[in-house]
Amino acid sequence: MEIKKYQQMMNERIEKTVNRWEKRETVSEDELYRFFHNVKGTSGTIGMSELKDIASHHLEFLEEKSGKLWTESEWRVLLKELPVYKSEKEMPVTENIWTGDLTEQEERPFILIIDDDVEFVTFIKDYLESNGFQTIIALTGEKGLELFYDMKPSLIILDYILPDIDGIAVLKQLLEKAQKEFTPIVMMSAHSSSENRARAYEMGAFDFIGKPIDKNLFIPFINNRLKFRDRVNNFVLQDELTGAYNRKYLTIELTKQIKKLAEKTTPAFSYVMVDLDHFKQVNDNYGHLVGDEVLKKFVELFKRVARPEDSICRYGGEEFTFILPDTTRHQAEARVSTFRELLSEQKFQSESDTFTVTFSAGIKEVDNGSFHPKMIMEHADKALYMAKDSGRNKTIIFDRELEKVETSDSLTIIIVDDDEVVRGMLTHHYRKKGEISGRPIEIRDYDNGISFLNDKWYKRNQQYIVLLDGMMPKMDGVEVLKQLRDHYPKKDIIVSMLTARKGELEVARALNLGADDYMVKPFNVKEVSARIDRIASRVLHP
Amino acid sequence: MKKILVADDEDILRMLIVDTLEDLGFEIEEAEDGQEALEKLEEGNFDLAILDYMMPEKTGLEVIQSLSKETKNNIQLVMLTAKAQEQDRQIALNAGADYFIAKPFSPTELSAVVEEILA
Incomplete structure (x- = not known):
């Protein structure tokens, strides 16, 4: 039997649906739900597994009979990912989210990159993330150490020479700590003389890699080290630092x-x-x-x-x-x-x-x-x-x-972005999710930085995660960040910048001004969610 | 020739099932929703019915629940379900469903199940 025939029918069906919806002001969430439900049910059977995955992913965020109405720019975001549709039409909105990457992100290994070379850091972060790893970056050894304690990465990529080199103590501490926890440390440098390499190994690095990296080797190499770490951790029953059990x-x-x-x-x-x-x-x-x-x-x-x-x-x-x-x-x-x-x-x-x-x-x-x-x-x-x-x-x-006691204080997530779609998606997602690590989530969103800064959202001893768009009218994200860091206590507010691709300069400025993390648009909600879960673990244990 | 009713509101999937089963030499009738399925089942002499769980008008479960005892005794009921939850299956089993096929399924799997049942 010719399965292609049915696949063709499915593609036509999607086209037709889109054409029908285009003629209308809004589409109800119920219709979207039924559409994706049908697509999901059928596509797997007729061998369109990518389509099936996308449909089931969207279904998680859609509610039957929610009564919500979706505007064209909103529903197009969902439709744009469908393989048949993607190739032919461009989405009319300016910034797009969701690239249709559907792998489960929660399980992804977490890699800490410590390097003062912003260009290199952004490159390696991008590269690792496009290969399915989660990363977090630090521009100084000090910050790297802090992140190591707070976030427990599975692997550390470390520049051989860091700016606060009189922080050689910091470096030593980091290396010792990582060794104790069996966290592989990979040192990198453009100066890969054997003298440097020897020093690196003496200091406790597991590996030394010369810059520029060989792309064909890098990912297999990282996977190899992570696998090793997993295996070691499986045998270990004791916490190395304290001697308590794990x-x-x-x-x-x-x-x-x-x-x-x-x-x-x-x-x-x-x-x-x-x-x-x-x-x-x-x-x-x-x-x-x-x-x-x-x-x-x-x-x-x-x-x-x-x-x-x-x-x-x-x-x-x-x-x-x-x-x-x-x-x-x-x-x-x-x-x-x-x-x-x-x-x-x-x-x-x-x-x-x-x-x-x-x-x-x-x-x-x-x-x-x-x-x-x-x-x-x-x-x-x-x-x-x-x-x-x-x-x-x-x-x-x-x-x-x-x-019966209602435990836990809430964690507030603040989305500052002029893009309505981004705000809508994230708000919707977090309303549904409801909590992170047992903490109820409160959500606020602002369409520009000035109203965010002027609003009275801050309460002492509350924890906040701010997702800040880098490019906004009136006041751009970096300026908002500066004001935020100048006027509010740093410790309870984690800031992640949402930035457009190729915004390296912006990223560098943001990190120097005290952003904790950044995410590159376009991103999908699941990815953002996984990152935020991870970031949240930093503020949830005051 | 054995007679099968295929009830699914999702037309691509229904056509695929119909084509698959016709290739095997069965006589097929189609229904696009639960109400139509119920009416056809009570009228015609079917040996087997393939019912989608989620259908407009009447769900697959409601179809089974509404069937007369006589019809139910003379027919094998296969339920297509995207909801693989144990609970739904239990309810459907209690109502009289005989088999389940979880979506997505492969056409080969479907043929195998149907041939097995009607052998």
């Missing part, structure tokens, strides 16, 4: 304890979620090295009061989990309190200061084997949140009442 072990141990309960060999165990209070301030005020010392000591002290069967796992940055077998919640509370006392007596030294640290804890007692690990974690997390919310340095036990 998350992988946590899952194993938790499953084991639940199984023991199910077999009724033990009456209950307690799962304690712990977070150091204001740890970011420790890092900011005294440096990451001192911060690392605190984490190490924290684990050491816990081990001092722990029984052999207890375990401590590093859950994330400054978050830990205790698993206490054969322990009721009240026993757990008492033991946490003993540990709290011990920690409060511990004095930490920085160059200029002596300080102490405190923590907040949430306890979940598990007394039957029917609990799902996720549920246990969520309950403990809720209790921990309450402990933080009610003043920190305390322990809260999870009970039924807490279940």
Whole structure:
């Protein structure tokens, strides 16, 4: 049978639909939904898999019976990607989003690029991203170190010579840290003398690559190193820095304890979620090295009061989990309190200061084997949140009442872009998504920088992610950024610039003025979403 | 000759199914929505019906639910579904569907299933 015949019919169908819609003011979302639903159902069967993927992607963002009406420039964005349509007609809107790249971005490895050469950085970022990697860039070693701590990249690409070279200490710290976490560091330089290469290896680089890079080799090379890292991490059960167990072990141990309960060999165990209070301030005020010392000591002290069967796992940055077998919640509370006392007596030294640290804890007692690990974690997390919310340095036990408590402060995403389509798409996406890492999202959007700067959106101790278009009438994005950085505290506001291709100069200026990230248009919503999830993880642990 | 009703509002897919099954030598009738499917099934002597889950007028599920007992006993019901959810399948199974084919399917897969059922 000639399958081409049906493919041809499908293409004609799309053409016809477009022609019909063009004659109208608006198209309802319901129609769009049904159109893509039918396309999806049929295209896979007649061997048009690309079309099927695009249709199912769009369906995720469309709602049946939503009542929303789409204008021509809006629905054209969706139609433009369809293979048949793409080749023939140009979209009438000026800036386009969504390039139809549909690979799942959340899973993509994350690469940190540290290099002061803006031209090279933008080139390599572009190249890596077009090959399916996520990247984040830093123009200085200092910034690179900060991003390394905050964002946990899978691989680091590092310029051999960085501008703050008296920050050789920074470099050393970065390299040591990366080695401990089995994160491959690739050094790059235009000066690939054997002397330089030797120095790089001595410093702890995994690899040294000369600039300009060989495009045929680069991606296979990166994949090779990432694969190696994955494999290593699969074997590792301990956190290298603190000696606590890691998350992988946590899952194993938790499953084991639940199984023991199910077999009724033990009456209950307690799962304690712990977070150091204001740890970011420790890092900011005294440096990451001192911060690392605190984490190490924290684990050491816990081990001092722990029984052999207890375990401590590093859950994330400054978050830990205790698993206490054969322990009721009240026993757990008492033991946490003993540990709290011990920690409060511990004095930490920085160059200029002596300080102490405190923590907040949430306890979940598990007394039957029917609990799902996720549920246990969520309950403990809720209790921990309450402990933080009610003043920190305390322990809260999870009970039924807490279940009803609305956790978490919101995270505000602000979109500043004169392009209505971009604003519409992103707003729509985030309304639907509703939360990031359990934090409810609030969305604001502005069609120009001046009304954004003049509006009273800022509240202290709230977290913001600002997506800022680089090219806007009235005041361009870079100027808006400058004003933003001059007038608002930097720490709670993450800025990502949305920029047109070939805007290298603009990118350089933006990064120098304190942008945290940038995304190149055209982009698709999923990609933006994945990036923002990642970026959000930086501000979500204050 | 065995007689099959193909009910799907999506005309390209319906034509493809019809062509595929006609090539196998079956006698085919078509329906463009659930109501038409129901009427045809009650009138004609079909051996098998291929019903899309999502159809206007009546869904595939509603068609099955509305069939008379007698018709239901004499016919094999195949449901095409994009909703692969267990729940939908369970409901349809309880209502009397005999087989499921998840969209997208290949024409070969469809032929195989139909031949198997009517063998």
